[in-house]
Amino acid sequence: MNNSVTSATYIRNLSYTLRRRLSDFLDPQDRWKDVVVSIRKPGGELRYSQHHMRRFEGLVAQGRSPTEELLNDWGTTNSTVGELVDILRSHKLLAAASVLLPVQEASLAERQPACPVVAIESALPTRPLQERETQLPPVSPTLQPLILQESSEPGFSSFLYNELMEITGNFDNRPMSDGGSRLGEGGFGTVYKGVLNDKPVAVKKLNPMDDISSDELQVQFHQEIQTLKVLKHENLVDMVGFSCDGQHPCLVYAFMANGSLLDRLACLDDSPPLSWQRRCLIAEGTARGLEYLHCNHHVHRDVKSANILLDENLVAKISDFGLTRASARRTSTTMMTERIVGTRAYMAPEALRGEITPKSDVFSFGVVLLEILSGLPPASENQEPQFLMEFVYDIDDEDEDLTLEEFLDKKMTDWELSQVETVYSLASNCLHDRKNRRPVIKEVASELKGVVKSLSLA
Incomplete structure (x- = not known):
């Protein structure tokens, strides 16, 4: 909830942060569709047609948020937060409504019994995709x-x-x-x-x-x-x-003396810029850590630069394993979960649908590689496009002005073009919308090892 937001606030004036939080609730399981079909024009007719619906659905395949696009479009009218909250509550989307306004006591009474259920389900072994229809195992009381x-x-x-x-x-x-x-x-x-x-x-x-x-x-x-x-x-x-x-x-x-990769790329607290060589070593170390996780049948589910910590020697250490899941059958097959977790700016399209797969970690690592190359944050209201992963479209589009060299972090001076091109190509492959077209993390680690080896030979 944001105290500066009232029922009369125009949707177009909602902050980027609030829009992102709403999308985290409404993108999974296509709950945004409940909102779309409830929006009316002043005359009472539906504002959005099936054509509009298909356009919103097409964004999911691009790894973009239909909720954000809906808010952007609906926000061009004088629609208010009060109207949106009424729609959310009518569909029992109380957690999403509470992002904007306090939930009424009656709504809270309806919501509270669900909390222990969510916690219990998330403690269970996650079910492989082929077992979605099987009965849940009994809850352990221990x-x-x-x-x-x-x-x-x-x-x-x-x-x-x-x-x-x-x-x-x-x-x-x-x-x-x-x-x-x-x-x-x-x-x-x-x-x-x-x-x-x-x-x-x-x-x-x-x-x-x-x-x-x-x-x-x-x-x-x-x-x-x-x-x-x-x-x-x-x-x-x-x-x-x-x-x-x-x-x-x-x-x-x-204790990790050098904090997070996110902070070091931003040169927080006046820390010196990371060299190209050091960035490559950090990338390789992170990939090896992920490879170890995947070889042991674990999916991290929240790979991001803020969760990559650096010790006194700037060795990468993956952290925050509260969302990590192991396969119930000790395999690396796709699994399903009813709770969508992670950080939106790093999430693969299938992760937004509730799938848990090692390839989602690979997608997130692709965003980290773009951060390493550019020094830019994963998402920012002050950059266009706002999501770093979308810069790939501009770099690869011959009709756009942005080149790979212009995309690189200006604070980094010791890079070599062939090595940069290899890492960028690897990041692009990791960010493929179709998970089966992405490399496995072992291939990613091997490719980065080759880059590091070329650094030592230079």
Whole structure:
């Protein structure tokens, strides 16, 4: 919900962030269609025809958001947030409505019983595509005991919540630059720096959010522990331990001195620009980490530059495994989920339909490669097109003025054209709308290894 938005606010004046949040609710399962068929002209007739509907549907195949296009089009009239919210509530799309305006108490009463159900379903093994019609396995009653038993696992420590409060200055929310402990926002929580046995650590305090229940937060907490317990690789972040006895569940990781790839590409805090050689090494390391995940039948589901952390030697470490899913049959087949998760600017078309497949991680990594090449953010209201993945259309279109050389990060001076062309071609292949036309991550890692090898020979 945004406090600056009222029922009288024109839809055309909604911020980019709010439009994106709405699309995250309405794009999956084509819920935007419920809105389209409810929009009327002043005379009472339908505003949108079947022709319009097909045009909106065509955007999905391009990896674009039909909800955003609908809001852009409908916003050319004097339509208001109040009208949109009324439509959303009439179709029981209460979570989407609450993005814009407070949900009435009656609506809240209808919504609340669903929260535990969502959390329970997301804790179950995700079903392979061919098993969509089979009965769900019984819910395990042992979620909380499983979490508590983690202290007996080798390599993990169980901390008291009060201990983590002490080493983070009572979770001092001031940024590090202002003398506080906050490093930034991580998946489902805030990350703080602490010192444990004379070694720096990062403590992620998980916080309930508007669209995430406390039960579901426990599921993400449990999922991250389970994933990092069984998966160990030099390009995956190291977990030190956890705490589950206090007000908030907490995860403790090895401290990453150079923060996230997203921040380093943006030269946040006046950090120096990453060289072309270093960017290639980071790309290769990330690909090897993903290859390890996929070889072990795990799909990350939220690959992005903010989740690629860099240690003191700028070695890439993939982080945030709360959304990671393992195949129920330990295979890499496509699976289905009823909850669409991830970050829209990185999501493959099939991910928006609820499919979970390793090829979706490959698509997201294609966006990361574009970030590495350009230094641009994955999405921005201040760039055209707003989504970085759409720059590929302009670069590849001979009628457009944008060239690959112009697309490159101007802060990077040591690049070599043939290497840049190889990485760009790889990114384009990763971003193919049809998942079967994308390379597998092993091929991506091999290609990047060749680029890194050519760097050492230059």
